[in-house]
Amino acid sequence: MIYIELSNRQKKIIKIVQENEPITSEQIAKNLNVTRATLRPDLAILTMMGVLDARPKVGYFYSGKSAVNIIAQEVKNIKVKDMMSIPIIVTEESSVYDGIVTLFLEDVGTIFVVSNGSFTGIVSRKDFLKSVMGGADMNKVPIGMIMTRTPNVVTISPEENALVAAIKIIEHEVDSLPVVEKVEEAGKEIVKVIGRISKSNITKLFVELCKE
Amino acid sequence: MIYIELSNRQKKIIKIVQENEPITSEQIAKNLNVTRATLRPDLAILTMMGVLDARPKVGYFYSGKSAVNIIAQEVKNIKVKDMMSIPIIVTEESSVYDGIVTLFLEDVGTIFVVSNGSFTGIVSRKDFLKSVMGGADMNKVPIGMIMTRTPNVVTISPEENALVAAIKIIEHEVDSLPVVEKVEEAGKEIVKVIGRISKSNITKLFVELCKE
Structure with missing residues (x-):
């Protein structure tokens, strides 16, 4: 198991997706007032981590995957x-x-x-x-x-x-x-x-x- | 905080890098008997998570980043x-x-x-x-x-x-x-x-x- 601390922007992205799913990367970028290129690594890592689901031509969804309880x-x-x-x-x-x-x-x-x-x-x-x-x-x-x-x-x-x-x-x-x-x-x-x-x-x- | 479970291959990669750093992705691929293309997503996520450091023209290093203590x-x-x-x-x-x-x-x-x-x-x-x-x-x-x-x-x-x-x-x-x-x-x-x-x-x- 590995624990990683999300950056503030990553946390904001999760919140935006949770509230607006499905949402495209353009819309997220606009919402955060950054370029799509800036967001790319964040979206990549969130998707690879399984926090976000990306569906082609639809946008990003929140996977609803909650924190696996590492303590237990x-x-x-x-x-x-x-x-x-x-x-x-x-x-x-x-x-x-x-x-x-x-x-x-x-x-x-x-x-x-x-x-x-x-x-x-x-x-x-x-x-x-x-x-x-x-x-x-x-x-x-x-x-x-x-x-x-x-x-x-x-x-x-x-x-x-x-x-x-x-x-x-x-x-x-x-x-x-x-x-x-x-x-x-x-x-x-x-x-x-x-x-x-x-x-x-x-x-x-x-x-x-x-x-x- | 987000906790993700590493795949067995990701764990193997970490071990290989720990023991052989610096090591190129070709060498890791050879060691695991897979293609470089197969390894690319794993190396990307391990690097983004900060577990591995990638240095151009040198190879991968183990960052030594231990698990942040989430419980504490x-x-x-x-x-x-x-x-x-x-x-x-x-x-x-x-x-x-x-x-x-x-x-x-x-x-x-x-x-x-x-x-x-x-x-x-x-x-x-x-x-x-x-x-x-x-x-x-x-x-x-x-x-x-x-x-x-x-x-x-x-x-x-x-x-x-x-x-x-x-x-x-x-x-x-x-x-x-x-x-x-x-x-x-x-x-x-x-x-x-x-x-x-x-x-x-x-x-x-x-x-x-x-x-x-």
């Missing part, structure tokens, strides 16, 4: 596995207290929970705050009691692209997604958490894409 | 004031308990704090969790005691652009930025909080930019 193209090539962070994982049996300590130590908003190595749910700052506010004994209550359990958790596959991840985060109003994959372990199928995609990852990607 | 251009036109959310505001005197209730009711991660109408700080889920864990009396401790106070808070102006906001969020590792402006009220200058920009806003913008 680029983002769809970025896979979740190439941008994910390390997941912070605790077991269901861990205490709420240990969970909170982990949350502060790792400075994450959400922790993923496993049981026998298989993903079973997530627990967030909000869940912890609710639990502590409710007067639970932080040292006795296990995380399994306060977590959000699968299948009520939105997950994503490592092979998905960055745009799908961002859409899931927005549509489900979550802060992060566990990146999971099914694997065989000791003859048993388990759901392994291999990463984490958060709004921070998306925001970082956004900054990277925008910086030259 | 577009993002820089989006202002904070056009994408910000409503700020959730409490006073310094409010209790930690009231703050937590507000946080749950409004479902935000960070609340902004004011005193006499002027912005003085922020308080997050993490601050509340720390305070409650520490055994503070939620009904007695005022938010002013546990909040992060200005000038230790990163803020942004409504006139800044979306990219600056995203960079601030990433560089300072914060979840959201208070959008503030200085105003005169009753002959006194105060800092008014007029909005909130969070990673959610950036993620939403990212999705919007990518969806056609």
Whole structure:
């Protein structure tokens, strides 16, 4: 893909054609107060780019071809596995207290929970705050009691692209997604958490894409 | 801005020129096993686009012009004031308990704090969790005691652009930025909080930019 900035005259030509199609090069030249020869390279490039259609003996038409969305193209090539962070994982049996300590130590908003190595749910700052506010004994209550359990958790596959991840985060109003994959372990199928995609990852990607 | 997808032959031509510059159109034609006449439109458009430079009696050069970053251009036109959310505001005197209730009711991660109408700080889920864990009396401790106070808070102006906001969020590792402006009220200058920009806003913008 190549991006080119149109000159002001090229932009004016597009506007004139849009408003007056079909229009001959003589009419465009008159409208812009220049000669046909001056316009020739501009019309050539606009036609070759597919912005304008030229029909012999009729004139120029606006093709209506809108800007191909280059951003989406680029983002769809970025896979979740190439941008994910390390997941912070605790077991269901861990205490709420240990969970909170982990949350502060790792400075994450959400922790993923496993049981026998298989993903079973997530627990967030909000869940912890609710639990502590409710007067639970932080040292006795296990995380399994306060977590959000699968299948009520939105997950994503490592092979998905960055745009799908961002859409899931927005549509489900979550802060992060566990990146999971099914694997065989000791003859048993388990759901392994291999990463984490958060709004921070998306925001970082956004900054990277925008910086030259 | 207009984006055009180059044909495979155009891409091949660029590669040949990059590797063999300066190179004549005869040599390029020979390399591709086509006639010069076939190549003429491709060379014309690549030259007009500024990807190749043609020097009479020497040949074609690669201009080295990299893709102008269209994403950045577009993002820089989006202002904070056009994408910000409503700020959730409490006073310094409010209790930690009231703050937590507000946080749950409004479902935000960070609340902004004011005193006499002027912005003085922020308080997050993490601050509340720390305070409650520490055994503070939620009904007695005022938010002013546990909040992060200005000038230790990163803020942004409504006139800044979306990219600056995203960079601030990433560089300072914060979840959201208070959008503030200085105003005169009753002959006194105060800092008014007029909005909130969070990673959610950036993620939403990212999705919007990518969806056609």
